[in-house]
Each structure stands twice: as C-alpha cells, then as structure tokens.
Amino acid sequence: MSPDETPTEPQIDVGEAEAKPKKSMKERFAFLDKSGKSMDKVPGVNKIPRSARVLVLIIAVVLIVSIIAISWPSGEKPPDLPDTVNVAKLEDWSWTSGSTQGEFLNEGPTLTQALSSMVEGNGTIFIEMVEVTITWQDEPDGSIGPRQKENQPDTFQLEINSTINASAMSEEMSNTHGASQSISVFVDIADSGYSYLVIGNTTGIKLGDDVTPGEINIIVHMIVAGDHTSSPQVLIINDFGNDYTIEISVTGKVIPE
Ligand SMILES: [Ca+2]
Ligand SMILES: [Ca+2]
Known part of the structure; x- marks a missing residue:
C-alpha cells in the first residue's frame, strides 16, 4: 500500500439487503408446488381421513415409547444378594465337649470361656440350646500331726451368658463333705426372642430376622473354698480352691465348612 492510499471501509449495499426481506419460519418450512408457490395443505396426506391419521400417530407414539422402554438401560443392577438362609432346612447339629x-x-x-473358641472349625453354627455341667470333688481331709482335719465344703457358681437376652445363672452350690457335687445350667435361645444365635463364619450368609450372630460365654465362679478344720479350732489347713470337670453340650443346625 502506497502512502497516498487511504484504507477504505468495506461498503455494505443497503439497498440490496433491503431488497430480500427475511422469510418467516412458516414460509421456510412451507410445502411448495411445482411453480414454487407455497401450499397450505399437502396433497396426498389430506386424502387420508383425519381419524386414520390420528390412529397412525397414536400407533407410532406407542411403538416409539415401547422401543425406548425396552432398550433403555435399567440402571445399575443391585449386587447379587444370597437368599435368606432357611435354617429349618439345614442339617441338625449337636456337639459335646465330653467331660x-x-x-x-x-x-x-472366675474363668470365662467363649463357646466359639471351643467349637471353631465346625462351620457356621445356629445354636438352639446350650447345657453346661461342672463337677468337682474337694480334696481329702488333711491332718496336722495326729489331729485330723475336716475339709469344709467348697462353693461354686456356674453361669452362661450371651450377647443377646439368653443367659442362665445357677445358685451358689456347695458340696457335702467328702462327696462330689455338680451344677448344671441350661439356655434355650428361643427364650431370648431369637430362634438361633449364630457362631462361626457368617460371610456371604444372609440371616433371617429371627437369627442373630453373637457369642455365648461359659463362666465358672469359684466362690469360696472351705478350709480343713477341727474342733477345738487350733490350727487350720488352708484350702486354696479346687479343680473341676466341665461338660458342654450344644444343639442346633449347621452349614458345614
Ligand atoms: Ca474345701
Ligand atoms: Ca478345695
């Protein structure tokens, strides 16, 4: 560009723009005949009765909605949950520790033992009833020199408790001098309102409303050990406590491992 030349603005031909008026939407989408003239009604379509056109329209809408409903993704599927275990159909199960x-x-x-730690490895156990018995025998009478002493009774108490409202507590019981003594306690899980208390693996198992996972504890209380005494009371031989045997029996149902 030379210095004498001045830049010129692009010129708009206003007259030409005004010569072509804008078309309305109706005109843009109008049907035209062979000469280019717009038609208010489309030939052919208007020969079909109005009721038939409405019927076809309804059928088309129903078809489209049906296709969408069938092909529309139903969303995230819930994870496959196992069915609630039908405990009544499981195999009967019973276990005893023996004496x-x-x-x-x-x-x-006191000594507390969890039942699950004793029966582990037996699968998933649905407990219905637990019975526990302890038996003890006090030590023989002692003596100091020629003086015989009488070993006074020992007193135990036995308890079953659980994580639900199913428990039992015996009275404090003492042996008769020289004789063995037993205490038994018994728990029926049904007394708690549940039908079964489950111990063992419950992974992947759906439990019913009447079944709950939990634990059962067996508790032995050594209340007092009567000492070896004689009359007149001069010297006594201390009785420190006692040992005992225990037998636990459980019944219910099982899913074996
Ligand atoms: Ca004693
Ligand atoms: Ca004793």
Whole structure:
C-alpha cells in the first residue's frame, strides 16, 4: 500500500439487503408446488381421513415409547444378594465337649470361656440350646500331726451368658463333705426372642430376622473354698480352691465348612 492510499471501509449495499426481506419460519418450512408457490395443505396426506391419521400417530407414539422402554438401560443392577438362609432346612447339629478337666481355680476368681473358641472349625453354627455341667470333688481331709482335719465344703457358681437376652445363672452350690457335687445350667435361645444365635463364619450368609450372630460365654465362679478344720479350732489347713470337670453340650443346625 502506497502512502497516498487511504484504507477504505468495506461498503455494505443497503439497498440490496433491503431488497430480500427475511422469510418467516412458516414460509421456510412451507410445502411448495411445482411453480414454487407455497401450499397450505399437502396433497396426498389430506386424502387420508383425519381419524386414520390420528390412529397412525397414536400407533407410532406407542411403538416409539415401547422401543425406548425396552432398550433403555435399567440402571445399575443391585449386587447379587444370597437368599435368606432357611435354617429349618439345614442339617441338625449337636456337639459335646465330653467331660474335660478344667483348670484349678483359686478362691474368688472366675474363668470365662467363649463357646466359639471351643467349637471353631465346625462351620457356621445356629445354636438352639446350650447345657453346661461342672463337677468337682474337694480334696481329702488333711491332718496336722495326729489331729485330723475336716475339709469344709467348697462353693461354686456356674453361669452362661450371651450377647443377646439368653443367659442362665445357677445358685451358689456347695458340696457335702467328702462327696462330689455338680451344677448344671441350661439356655434355650428361643427364650431370648431369637430362634438361633449364630457362631462361626457368617460371610456371604444372609440371616433371617429371627437369627442373630453373637457369642455365648461359659463362666465358672469359684466362690469360696472351705478350709480343713477341727474342733477345738487350733490350727487350720488352708484350702486354696479346687479343680473341676466341665461338660458342654450344644444343639442346633449347621452349614458345614
Ligand atoms: Ca474345701
Ligand atoms: Ca478345695
């Protein structure tokens, strides 16, 4: 560009723009005949009765809605949940510890054992009833020199408790001098309002409303150990406590491992 030349603005031909008026939407989408003239009604379509056109329209809408309903993704599927286990159809199960030697318990302390730790490896157990019996025999009478002493009775108490409202507590019971003594306690899970208490693996198992996972504890209380005494009371031989045997029996249902 030379210095003498001045830039010119692009010129708009206003007259030409005004010569072509804008078309309305109706005109843009109008049907035209062969000469280019717009038609208010489309030939052919108007030969079909209005009721038939309405019917066809309804059928078309129904078809489209049906196709959409069938092909529309139904959303995220819920994860496959197992059916609630039908406990009544499981195999019957019973277990007993047999008569096993318990620990020597000193006066005062209690010993608590979780039932699940004793029956583990047996699968998923649906407990209905638990019965526990302890039996003890006090030590023989002692003596100091020529003086015989009488070993006074020992007193135990036995308890079953659980994570639900199913528990039992015996009275404090003492042996008769020289004789063995037993205490039994019994729990029926149904008394709690549940039908079964489950111990063991419950992964992937859907439990019904009348079934609850939990634990059962067996508790032995060594209340007092009567000492070896004689009359007149001069010297006594201390009785520190006692040992006992315990037998646990459980019945219910099982899903074996
Ligand atoms: Ca004693
Ligand atoms: Ca004793």
